[in-house]
Amino acid sequence: MSMKNWRVGLTIILILGSLFALWDTFRLWSMDDTAKAKMATDEPGELLALQQKAIRLGLDLQGGIHVVLRVKLEEIDDAQRDDAVDRAMQIIRNRVDGLGVAEPTIVKQGRERIIVDLPGYTDAERAEELIGQTALLQFKLMETPDNASVLLQRLDSAISALEISKLSDEERARLEAGEEAVTEEVDLAADLLGDTVSDTAALFAFEENTSTAETEFPLTSRLEWALYSSRTNTNWPAFAVSKNDKEKVDQWLNDPSVASLIPIDVEFAWSTRIETRNSKQVYMLYMLKRKVQFLGKFLENIALATDNMGAHVVNFQLSGQGAARFSQLTGANIDKPLAIVLDNRVESAPIINSKIRQRGQITMGSSASFEDARNMEIVLKAGALPAPVEIIEKNVVGASLGADSIKKGFYSSLLGLVLVLLFIAIYYRLSGIIADIGLLFNIFFLLAVLDALGATLTMPGIAGIILTIGMSVDSNILIFERIREELRTGKTVRASIDAGYDRAFVAIFDSHVTTLITAGALFLLGSGPIKGFAVTLFWGIVISLYTAFVITKQVFDIRKGYRTLSI
Amino acid sequence: MFRIIGDTNIDFIGARKIAFVISLALIAIGVFAFVMIASGKGNLGIDFAGGNLVYGYFDQPVQIDALRSALSSDFPDAKITELKSFEKENAFIIKIKRPESEAQGKERAAQLRNDIAAAFTDNPFTVESEHIIGPAVGETLRKDAQWAVLLSLCGIIVYIWIRFDFRSGVAATIATFHDVLAVLGLTYLLGVEFDLLLVTALLTLAGYSLTDTVVVYDRIRENLKHFRTKGQFAAAVNASINEVLSRTINTSLTTLLVVGTLFFFGGEVLRTFALALILGIIVGTYSSVFVASPIVVEWEARHPRRFKN
Numbered sequence A: 001m002s003m004k005n006w007r008v009g010l011t012i013i014l015i016l017g018s019l020f021a022l023w024d025t026f027r028l029w030s031m032d033d034t035a036k037a038k039m040a041t042d043e044p045g046e047l048l049a050l051q052q053k054a055i056r057l058g059l060d061l062q063g064g065i066h067v068v069l070r071v072k073l074e075e076i077d078d079a080q081r082d083d084a085v086d087r088a089m090q091i092i093r094n095r096v097d098g099l100g101v102a103e104p105t106i107v108k109q110g111r112e113r114i115i116v117d118l119p120g121y122t123d124a125e126r127a128e129e130l131i132g133q134t135a136l137l138q139f140k141l142m143e144t145p146d147n148a149s150v151l152l153q154r155l156d157s158a159i160s161a162l163e164i165s166k167l168s169d170e171e172r173a174r175l176e177a178g179e180e181a182v183t184e185e186v187d188l189a190a191d192l193l194g195d196t197v198s199d200t201a202a203l204f205a206f207e208e209n210t211s212t213a214e215t216e217f218p219l220t221s222r223l224e225w226a227l228y229s230s231r232t233n234t235n236w237p238a239f240a241v242s243k244n245d246k247e248k249v250d251q252w253l254n255d256p257s258v259a260s261l262i263p264i265d266v267e268f269a270w271s272t273r274i275e276t277r278n279s280k281q282v283y284m285l286y287m288l289k290r291k292v293q294f295l296g297k298f299l300e301n302i303a304l305a306t307d308n309m310g311a312h313v314v315n316f317q318l319s320g321q322g323a324a325r326f327s328q329l330t331g332a333n334i335d336k337p338l339a340i341v342l343d344n345r346v347e348s349a350p351i352i353n354s355k356i357r358q359r360g361q362i363t364m365g366s367s368a369s370f371e372d373a374r375n376m377e378i379v380l381k382a383g384a385l386p387a388p389v390e391i392i393e394k395n396v397v398g399a400s401l402g403a404d405s406i407k408k409g410f411y412s413s414l415l416g417l418v419l420v421l422l423f424i425a426i427y428y429r430l431s432g433i434i435a436d437i438g439l440l441f442n443i444f445f446l447l448a449v450l451d452a453l454g455a456t457l458t459m460p461g462i463a464g465i466i467l468t469i470g471m472s473v474d475s476n477i478l479i480f481e482r483i484r485e486e487l488r489t490g491k492t493v494r495a496s497i498d499a500g501y502d503r504a505f506v507a508i509f510d511s512h513v514t515t516l517i518t519a520g521a522l523f524l525l526g527s528g529p530i531k532g533f534a535v536t537l538f539w540g541i542v543i544s545l546y547t548a549f550v551i552t553k554q555v556f557d558i559r560k561g562y563r564t565l566s567i
Numbered sequence B: 001m002f003r004i005i006g007d008t009n010i011d012f013i014g015a016r017k018i019a020f021v022i023s024l025a026l027i028a029i030g031v032f033a034f035v036m037i038a039s040g041k042g043n044l045g046i047d048f049a050g051g052n053l054v055y056g057y058f059d060q061p062v063q064i065d066a067l068r069s070a071l072s073s074d075f076p077d078a079k080i081t082e083l084k085s086f087e088k089e090n091a092f093i094i095k096i097k098r099p100e101s102e103a104q105g106k107e108r109a110a111q112l113r114n115d116i117a118a119a120f121t122d123n124p125f126t127v128e129s130e131h132i133i134g135p136a137v138g139e140t141l142r143k144d145a146q147w148a149v150l151l152s153l154c155g156i157i158v159y160i161w162i163r164f165d166f167r168s169g170v171a172a173t174i175a176t177f178h179d180v181l182a183v184l185g186l187t188y189l190l191g192v193e194f195d196l197l198l199v200t201a202l203l204t205l206a207g208y209s210l211t212d213t214v215v216v217y218d219r220i221r222e223n224l225k226h227f228r229t230k231g232q233f234a235a236a237v238n239a240s241i242n243e244v245l246s247r248t249i250n251t252s253l254t255t256l257l258v259v260g261t262l263f264f265f266g267g268e269v270l271r272t273f274a275l276a277l278i279l280g281i282i283v284g285t286y287s288s289v290f291v292a293s294p295i296v297v298e299w300e301a302r303h304p305r306r307f308k309n
Helices: A002-030 A033-042 A044-053 A086-098 A124-132 A145-174 A180-198 A211-216 A225-231 A243-254 A320-332 A370-384 A399-453 A459-488 A493-525 A527-558 B013-038 B064-071 B101-120 B135-163 B168-189 B196-223 B231-241 B243-266 B269-303
Strands: A063-073 A104-108 A113-120 A138-139 A237-243 A266-270 A275-276 A282-287 A300-306 A314-317 A338-342 A345-348 A359-365 A389-397 B051-057 B077-081 B093-099 B125-133
Touching: A002 A044, A002 A399, A002 A527, A002 B168, A033 A044, A063 A124, A086 A104, A086 A113, A086 A370, A124 A320, A124 A389, A138 A282, A138 A370, A138 A389, A145 A180, A145 A211, A145 A493, A180 A314, A180 B093, A225 A237, A225 A282, A225 B125, A237 A243, A237 B093, A243 A282, A243 B077, A282 A345, A300 A370, A314 A370, A338 A370, A345 A370, A389 A399, A389 B135, A399 A459, A399 A527, A399 B243, A459 A527, A459 B243, A459 B269, A493 B135, A493 B196, A527 B196, B013 B125, B013 B168, B013 B231, B013 B269, B051 B101, B051 B135, B064 B077, B064 B093, B064 B101, B093 B101, B101 B125, B135 B168, B135 B196, B168 B196, B168 B269, B196 B243, B196 B269, B231 B269, B243 B269
Parallel strands: none
Antiparallel strands: A063 A113, A063 A389, A104 A113, A138 A338, A237 A282, A266 A282, A275 A282, A300 A314, A314 A359, A338 A345, A389 B125, B051 B093, B051 B125, B077 B093
């Protein structure tokens, strides 16, 4: 009896666990396209989290880009080969980060290859350009605080006007019949514009994050000035921007009406990485002078070290032409920040402490970890010693092909499943229906396991699920045929069920293990879609053993007391 | 009780001579296909050979022959398939194989688009998906696939040898190789490309066919307890096959149901995969009855073992 309770208990726990694991997937998959689009504009962070928690779809199902790169080690000096692949990966990570892909993966394969997967991203040309280019490391000065605040004011008014014009566009389209609202709208626009132009006191008023501030100062209300200023004790224009606002800010800055206001010698640049600030994820937005002051290729002997205070530092050396230029640059700009810009993204903007001639040192802040210092080292090295790459495989799957595949995969599995369920139910009657329920549990658990493991569902993975249906049916057929045989020899229901399960177990176990071995070998073979197949097959088999010998067996144990058996 | 077949007593073992002839023919085709593929003459898919795959559609209907002739001068060996069930109409898959270098793969992709644009000036071709595989990646995939096949076959053989006696292990191994070679040969004859998905299918069916064999052997092992005297060995094997026959057929049927829906409705990507599995299920069922068990019988007839009382 306690044995039975244990089985029921475990099954209930598994069902609850599976429901929990699949909840996010269910929420995401039950949303239609308009609901998704609405969420993408209203709560992009929420949607991203949901996508990350739901079962991940492979490139072949949701569209996306898969690129395999080779670092051309033969073009690099022996001494610098060691971390060439790491340097290249750092550069790529840096660039991919700007694409807004939900789950990019960048992994090293073997000695000289890098695999980049960008699910959901289908602009092949842009991706190729970003990934395949050689790194460019530049040093730039920042715009002065005074000029910066004047420019920000102007941008704020322009963006505010831009937003209002968008709003009235929509209104106009919607209200072509009823006119009265339009005039109100114009009045409102005038009010807002007037206010924005006259009132500049609230500049940098990040704390005052009310809806009025957002309408009147759409840009500056999203910029937090305190992070960089507290770190450097200066007021140079570098602002923290919440991760969720980045897209929006980018859109504004690239809009022609706004971009035309930015002086030709000024540019905005994002930081290379996300930072966590007051438990919020932020990017830094830097306002730079466009002129390139110095190039990374002049740097030599870049190395990590610790100074006598115990802080991480990155040392570098300069020689010849580079040394002369760098000492001139640093000498003229002491106490000003010098932005280290990799591929138009700012890695860091340390303050110049003194004139640097031949040996320089970048001291990482007190809060910087070894990782941060190591990243800085890699970035400097990447600029100094670029690691050339070539694309050796490229797979671009269009979103509609992915959608087509998932539709076909889904409907064909569903059809196959229904046919099998019918066959089993007709052939084995009540016992068949019990097996069918077990089969449904099987699929339910399998999806939950895939979800919990963070596995990726691919088209071959769907085939794996279908094969699992076949395997799990086989277990039931073996057991039922055996029970039938035993019944035919005249045994009682109880004895037949016992014998059926006992004797079928060996055959089922052996056959499952051999398939497990195949799944294991396929997993080691390792290419994305095939791996997906191997993972689904593996778990499908394990779960099929469980449902056959725990769940359906439980029901049959109850049926042992019957005089006749519907089978 | 609803049964497709009742108690049978078919003399499967008696038919083993005919079965051996059929099997040898299947194996011969398989070995031929294997040699062709290994020597690079076979119909390798672009993942192994390297090459370009373009998946796209025209605005207006295009005859496949017109597309073929547009590409014939630059890409005489391009393989073009029209996609019938894709949501966009006038969709085609174009494959070109064996680029000589990484750079050539890219050049060809551009050239292919240019050729199409030049031939169909007022009927734009939209590329929906594109796959370019350089020769180096093809090489790696080929090696990985070889290892996966070797590893899984060795693993399975070791397991069978541990679970059963030496003879059954050898016979099961032969049957498994038989199935894999037979399907390889049949798909080769049908002009199916040898790609990663087909390798996956072959390995899966190796596991499947072994399942069938294991079920029969399991029954033989059980039945030998009743047929102890050596003269009745063949009878014991035959009885075992007959006893598990309904299971064999039911399982094959249900698995064929699911793989069949995959074949008909699963889309272009999985069609050859499903085809290989369908062939595999048929051959695997055949081999567990007509290959794996008769080998054990022949072996026993030539070198009888004593069975414990």
